[in-house]
Amino acid sequence: MPARILFVTSTRLGDAVLSTGVLARLIEDHPGAEVTIVCGPLPAPLFRAVPGLKRLIPLVKQRLTQHWIKVFLEVAPHRWDVFLDLRNVGILHLVRARKTYRYRKNGQGLHKVEENAALLGLPPQPPKLWIDEDARRAQIRLLGTRTGYLAIGPTAGTPHKEWAPERFAELARRLTAPGAPFAGRDIVVFASETERGRAGRLLAALPKDQTLDLTGKTDPLSAAACLGHAALFVGNDSGLMHIAAAAGTPTLGLFGTGNPAIYGPWGPHAAFVDHRLPDKERIALETSPVLADLAKVMSLLTVDEAEAAARQILRR
DSSP states (O other): OEEEEEEEOSSSHHHHHHHHHHHHHHHHHSTTTTTEEEEEEGGGGTTTTTEEEEEEEOOOSSSSTTTHHHHHHHHHHHTTTEEEEOOOOGGGGGGGGEEEEEEOOOSOOHHHHHHHHHHHSSOOOOOOOOOOHHHHHHHHHHHHHSSSSSEOOOOOOGGGGGHHHHHHHHHHHHHHTSSSTTTTOEEEEEGGGGHHHHHHHHHHHHGGEEEEOOOTTTOHHHHHHHHTEEEEEEEEESOOOOOOOOHOOOOEEEEESSSSHHHHHHTTTTEEEOOOOHHHHHHHTOOOOOOOHHHHHHHHHHHHHHHHHHHHHHHO
16 A cells, blocks of 8 residues: 655745655655645645645635644544644644654754755755646747746745846846847746736836746746746745746845845755845844835845846856
8 A cells, every 4th residue: 555645835835845855755765655735725736746646735724723624624534654744733733644744943044945854854855846748838838949048036925025126127138238148038027917016017127029928827837847948047035936946947036134044045056145234234124014124125235246146156
């Protein structure tokens, strides 16, 4: 009888991407296992092609903790061989499993990839994406023959994490100018449908004959398939940034109030850039209840700094 794996991960896209490495390791260690995954609706497409997937349970939040009660009722009747709970949900402590691993904050400031792997006593497990044929077909339909392009992710889960559109546009102009690394190449902009207004400010500043707008046209897995054909991704601290890095694309993450030591893009071709402030000043801004103060941290990052970091990745 095949082993049964229960994997509970984040509702947030970025955290879900960073958890895929430990899932891939569990599957590798249990050949032929049947896998059940609990995650949020947004990252759910990332897992649809997981080997041995038996069931995918998108976690739709309800009042109080009713959503977790519903999940418990669905998974409790089974006896699991391996249960990895990256949410450490109280009611799921009642789930029966031969081996159970639960999230616990280690307090050592580890990157999320390292922290997740440490729960299993493993070295870091790099994120893994399972690209299916639907995602490949979407990539061909959306990109055509485009490859080696400059990808930009101008949005983030919260607007105060977003670099100014005019700075993204200036960076794109510099990188695609004659003699620059992307001279004559296309610029492809990625964003969700709900972010169309914010992405539109960048699109309006880019040359129309050189720009492809994929706003609202991809799910996380088809975005991964498309990003696998980019030569560089530049974007804010977001789930899309983590998808780009997991796809193996050279990735530059732009950080303001986030913590890149914990949530930076992971991979041999990934890097981040942020503008360091004196601790006292940074803490005052980051703990301010005023969103405009939070946005000030992101505004300190200059185009010169981002361009230098992008060129360094390309040289490396």
